[in-house]
Amino acid sequence: xxxxxxxxxxxxxxxxxxxxxxxxxxxxxxxxxxxxxxxxxxxxxxxxxxxxxxxxxxxxxxxxxxxxxxxxxxxxxxxxxxxxxxxxxxxxxxxxxxxxxxxxxxxxxxxxxxxxxxxxxxxxxxxxxxxxxxxxxxxxxxxxxxxxxxxxxxxxxxxxxxxxxxxxxxxxxxxxxxxxxxxxxxxxxxxxxxxxxxxxxxxxxxxxxxxxxxxxxxxxxxxxxxxxxxxxxxxxxxxxxxxxxxxxxxxxxxxxxxxxxxxxxxxxxxxxxxxxxxxxxxxxxxxxxxxxxxxxxxxxxxxxxxxxxxxxxxxxxxxxxxxxxxxxxxxxxxxxxxxxxxxxxxxxxx
Amino acid sequence: xxxxxxxxxxxxxxxxxxxxxxxxxxxxxxxxxxxxxxxxxxxxxxxxxxxxxxxxxxxxxxxxxxxxxxxxxxxxxxxxxxxxxxxxxxxxxxxxxxxxxxxxxxxxxxxxxxxxxxxxxxxxxxxxxxxxxxxxxxxxxxxxxxxxxxxxxxxxxxxxxxxxxxxxxxxxxxxxxxxxxxxxxxxxxxxxxxxxxxxxxxxxxxxxxxxxxxxxxxxxxxxxxxxxxxxxxxxxxxxxxxxxxxxxxxxxxxxxxxxxxxxxxxxxxxxxxxxxxxxxxxxxxxxxxxxxxxxxxxxxxxxxxxxxxxxxxxxxxxxxxxxxxxxxxxxxxxxxxxxxxxxxxxxxxx
Numbered sequence: 001x002x003x004x005x006x007x008x009x010x011x012x013x014x015x016x017x018x019x020x021x022x023x024x025x026x027x028x029x030x031x032x033x034x035x036x037x038x039x040x041x042x043x044x045x046x047x048x049x050x051x052x053x054x055x056x057x058x059x060x061x062x063x064x065x066x067x068x069x070x071x072x073x074x075x076x077x078x079x080x081x082x083x084x085x086x087x088x089x090x091x092x093x094x095x096x097x098x099x100x101x102x103x104x105x106x107x108x109x110x111x112x113x114x115x116x117x118x119x120x121x122x123x124x125x126x127x128x129x130x131x132x133x134x135x136x137x138x139x140x141x142x143x144x145x146x147x148x149x150x151x152x153x154x155x156x157x158x159x160x161x162x163x164x165x166x167x168x169x170x171x172x173x174x175x176x177x178x179x180x181x182x183x184x185x186x187x188x189x190x191x192x193x194x195x196x197x198x199x200x201x202x203x204x205x206x207x208x209x210x211x212x213x214x215x216x217x218x219x220x221x222x223x224x225x226x227x228x229x230x231x232x233x234x235x236x237x238x239x240x241x242x243x244x245x246x247x248x249x250x251x252x253x254x255x256x257x258x259x260x261x262x263x264x265x266x267x268x269x270x271x272x273x274x275x276x277x278x279x280x281x282x283x284x285x286x287x288x289x290x291x292x293x294x295x296x297x298x299x300x301x302x303x304x305x306x307x308x309x310x311x312x313x314x315x316x317x318x319x320x321x322x323x324x325x326x327x328x329x330x331x332x333x334x335x336x337x338x339x340x341x342x343x344x345x346x347x348x349x350x
Numbered sequence: 351x352x353x354x355x356x357x358x359x360x361x362x363x364x365x366x367x368x369x370x371x372x373x374x375x376x377x378x379x380x381x382x383x384x385x386x387x388x389x390x391x392x393x394x395x396x397x398x399x400x401x402x403x404x405x406x407x408x409x410x411x412x413x414x415x416x417x418x419x420x421x422x423x424x425x426x427x428x429x430x431x432x433x434x435x436x437x438x439x440x441x442x443x444x445x446x447x448x449x450x451x452x453x454x455x456x457x458x459x460x461x462x463x464x465x466x467x468x469x470x471x472x473x474x475x476x477x478x479x480x481x482x483x484x485x486x487x488x489x490x491x492x493x494x495x496x497x498x499x500x501x502x503x504x505x506x507x508x509x510x511x512x513x514x515x516x517x518x519x520x521x522x523x524x525x526x527x528x529x530x531x532x533x534x535x536x537x538x539x540x541x542x543x544x545x546x547x548x549x550x551x552x553x554x555x556x557x558x559x560x561x562x563x564x565x566x567x568x569x570x571x572x573x574x575x576x577x578x579x580x581x582x583x584x585x586x587x588x589x590x591x592x593x594x595x596x597x598x599x600x601x602x603x604x605x606x607x608x609x610x611x612x613x614x615x616x617x618x619x620x621x622x623x624x625x626x627x628x629x630x631x632x633x634x635x636x637x638x639x640x641x642x643x644x645x646x647x648x649x650x651x652x653x654x655x656x657x658x659x660x661x662x663x664x665x666x667x668x669x670x671x672x673x674x675x676x677x678x679x680x681x682x683x684x685x686x687x688x689x690x691x692x693x694x695x696x697x698x699x700x
Contacts, residue, residue, distance in 0.1 A: 075539055150542055184586040189425055192500055217590035221598030234587055236534040240567035241588045245595035248571030251487055256623045266619020273606045273613040
């Protein structure tokens with residue numbers, strides 16, 4: 001595939017302050033990805049008004065009009081069959097082959113439900129997952145599921161371990177990723193049944209996975225594992241707790257410095273360091289969660305992000321297209337005997 | 351109750367590096383609580399060897415010998431009926447009226463199981479919970495359950511809301527605590543079924559609770575709620591994620607400063623501030639999780655804490671004894687129509 005033909009479809013009406021933030025984000029992403037063409041789905045009057053501010057985007061953006069949108073408060077079941085929403089049409093462009101990935105900052109539940117319905121879950125997999133890379137003290141690790149599946153059984157978790165293994169190898173370049181199940185204790189009997197069963201399954205498969213057992217949340221930052229597997233509820237709780245805690249610490253530091261004259265004297269010397277750290281930990285840099293396990297590339301941007309954050313989601317989609325991400329996962333999953341996992345589960349039940 | 355009679359029973363063999371850390375912790379706690387007598391259960395040779403280092407503890411510590419102990423890797427079911435362990439005997443001292451609270455840094459699952467069996471769950475409650483106070487940007491909030499109940503139904507969660515309400519009023523002095531259920535979204539349909547049902551129950555009871563709906567983990571630090579309610583698995587995940595993230599941020603700051611000459615110049619000016627912040631956020635200060643909903647006071651210290659951390663757990667137990675904590679909860683729960691909650695649940699099912 002030539003890099004000259006990259007096309008990304010964008011739900012221009014998704015997220016807070018759309019389409020302004022979306023178009024500004026595309027403009028930032030365009031600077032680093034001159035080879036990408038964008039298909040923008042949304043209210044053409046509004047989208048064109050934003051595009052006018054960036055003449056350099058004229059040749060690479062095509063606007064497709066729609067006057068229906070998915071709102072944040074819409075239930076996925078309400079909007080899933082509405083083929084006229086910007087979100088639906090943007091995803092459908094991937095199915096039709098008009099785009100190689102879709103990016104949306106809209107309603108996560110709806111994006112997952114529509115992506116699943118249109119792009120379909122990959123052959124041999126039971127459930128797709130939402131996945132992202134997060135930083136730890138020595139680098140990055142892959143975390144999944146982050147919210148696609150509120151409840152998961154052991155087979156789902158074991159499948160996520162397999163998908164996570166592929167992701168860590170291909171997106172982080174780790175040869176033999178250490179895979180762990182997120183749990184509330186290291187001991188065999190701690191936590192929920194489905195986690196125990198999943199551990200057993202992963203150990204019992206003939207896959208050559210580097211499974212290291214359970215990881216507790218406070219160990220994630222220590223870099224003990226390269227792939228952190230959990231159900232979507234737990235993963236979402238952990239991810240949002242990280243976000244909130246990092247913010248709280250930064251806020252407390254600011255507040256304490258503000259009240260100390262001594263600290264104010266020393267602060268200018270530390271500013272470059274603090275700025276550098278803020279940059280390293282900037283959640284916008286990690287924006288662009290991947291929906292993995294679908295026959296097409298769907299990338300979710302944080303709904304409340306700004307233009308820079310949205311541009312990172314686009315960058316991420318472009319990177320995954322260039323890595324031939326979907327095809328790579330499909331090929332690896334084809335060689336994995338996932339039925340073995342289900343059998344394992346049946347033995348356990350009967 | 352005269353303050354001259356406070357007795358706390360201690361599982362001297364619980365936690366890493368026991369009984370050394372335990373005895374050193376008691377010595378620190380003793381300085382601020384001269385009125386407390388301690389009943390120490392454990393290997394008398396080892397415990398007395400440690401006590402010898404602190405002659406000032408001689409008059410306030412009584413050692414009761416036992417040569418059996420609960421280990422960290424013991425399953426609660428294996429040890430629950432062994433009446434000769436230091437943990438069992440320390441808890442039983444509360445039932446017998448020889449102590450007003452028990453403190454242990456041992457196996458959490460075993461401590462909860464034995465406490466529950468010996469002290470019994472309070473009349474009208476279905477399940478006890480593990481609870482602690484955590485900091486947010488403007489103060490503190492109460493969080494429960496933190497690990498006693500891996501799975502919870504809606505009634506359990508609603509009961510925790512009621513207990514949390516009492517706790518926030520009495521331990522934090524908040525007149526009308528804002529109560530929230532921990533969830534992965536603010537919208538009505540987000541998250542798990544039992545959470546939706548619990549929200550409905552809490553709203554429908556005739557209790558005058560200040561229920562504000564769902565809270566997402568990144569909002570905890572913002573101080574949106576005074577009581578955060580979740581099942582024990584989710585609460586444990588969130589708490590340990592906070593711990594890990596705070597540590598990661600501190601570690602990254604340290605590392606970045608180390609590599610910058612400028613930062614090293616400014617650092618001395620900021621040291622008092624950084625030390626102050628480290629002190630504020632020191633997890634040892636928040637050590638001593640309460641088991642609430644039992645007919646007796648059982649306090650869990652972190653297993654890996656040091657003497658200072660253990661002393662905070664003892665301090666906390668002493669504070670709760672002085673507040674007549676168990677009796678207060680019992681009286682309030684007696685006036686709460688918890689059966690109403692169960693009825694609500696039945697209506698929902700049938």
